[in-house]
Amino acid sequence: MTDKLIKAVSTNGKFRVYVIDATQTVAEAQQRHDTWTNSTAALGRTMIGSILIATSALKEDELMTTRIVGDGPAGAIVVDADAKGNTKGYIQNPHVSLPLNDKHHIDVRGAVGTAGSLSVTKDLHLKEPFTGQTPIVSGEIGEDFAYYLAKSEQIPSAVGVSVFVQPNETVGKAGGFLIQTMPGATDKDITQIENNLKIIPNISELMNEGLSVEEIMDKLMNGIEVKVLDQISVQFKCDCSKEKFSKSLATLQDKELQAMIDENQGAEAVCKFCNNKYQFSADDLAQIIAEKNS
Numbered sequence: 219m220t221d222k223l224i225k226a227v228s229t230n231g232k233f234r235v236y237v238i239d240a241t242q243t244v245a246e247a248q249q250r251h252d253t254w255t256n257s258t259a260a261l262g263r264t265m266i267g268s269i270l271i272a273t274s275a276l277k278e279d280e281l282m283t284t285r286i287v288g289d290g291p292a293g294a295i296v297v298d299a300d301a302k303g304n305t306k307g308y309i310q311n312p313h314v315s316l317p318l319n320d321k322h323h324i325d326v327r328g329a330v331g332t333a334g335s336l337s338v339t340k341d342l343h344l345k346e347p348f349t350g351q352t353p354i355v356s357g358e359i360g361e362d363f364a365y366y367l368a369k370s371e372q373i374p375s376a377v378g379v380s381v382f383v384q385p386n387e388t389v390g391k392a393g394g395f396l397i398q399t400m401p402g403a404t405d406k407d408i409t410q411i412e413n414n415l416k417i418i419p420n421i422s423e424l425m426n427e428g429l430s431v432e433e434i435m436d437k438l439m440n441g442i443e444v445k446v447l448d449q450i451s452v453q454f455k456c457d458c459s460k461e462k463f464s465k466s467l468a469t470l471q472d473k474e475l476q477a478m479i480d481e482n483q484g485a486e487a488v489c490k491f492c493n494n495k496y497q498f499s500a501d502d503l504a505q506i507i508a509e510k511n512s
């Protein structure tokens with residue numbers, strides 16, 4: 219099953235709007251990494267923000283990596299996303315579970331921390347990838363993405379990212395939005411959107427009430443006419459394979475590979491992004507050594 223993202227533009231051309239339902243995608247990440255509540259919310263919010271930026275900024279075959287490294291117990295969060303709605307990611311410590319914050323919400327800031335950095339590396343198939351980095355300003359992740367977009371890419375943006383985790387640790391709803399302001403937007407329009415955002419609950423709450431991404435977009439842009447341009451499917455997708463891990467094993471020295479054969483009768487490779495495991499038998503490893511030296 220896949221999730222959905224819609225892209226829209228205001229008919230006056232001053233705003234671009236993206237709204238995403240990422241429930242299945244974040245649910246798959248939760249299951250693959252066995253994350254606990256705060257880690258689920260932190261990883262899920264980072265995935266949602268990354269997909270929103272990737273689908274708004276990248277072309278067809280370009281790829282982007284977000285790294286959030288804060289001083290909280292969750293450790294580093296790494297997420298890949300592309301323009302086609304594919305994403306994968308992991309969190310250094312999947313098992314962070316903290317009491318609710320004073321607003322009775324999942325304490326994402328407590329897991330991520332309040333000091334550190336958010337960096338976005340875009341592989342645009344140029345000689346060097348482009349990396350932009352800003353400090354963590356909130357730790358709640360949505361504000362951190364908005365700050366990154368404003369400071370590093372000079373795009374004034376409002377970002378909402380939201381994950382609802384059920385008491386049994388599974389993901390109930392996950393979604394978000396990105397509103398980008400183009401040059402020439404009037405103060406009246408901006409105030410209208412700010413007022414809309416003030417009264418709108420979290421996206422996951424609206425989704426819990428049964429609202430579709432189209433209906434959420436109408437609420438965000440209430441008073442401003444918008445036109446949906448496109449919709450894309452979003453999914454957790456990892457491109458790892460046994461062949462790719464064979465290639466990385468082939469970069470080891472013969473004696474290291476031989477030690478794996480002698481001591482463990484093989485090796486197990488684990489993909490950090492999706493947690494898939496690949497078994498290499500002693501014969502597999504012997505073949506890798508033989509091919510290296512052929």
Ligand code: ZN
Nearest residue numbers: 456458489492
């Ligand atoms: Zn993988």
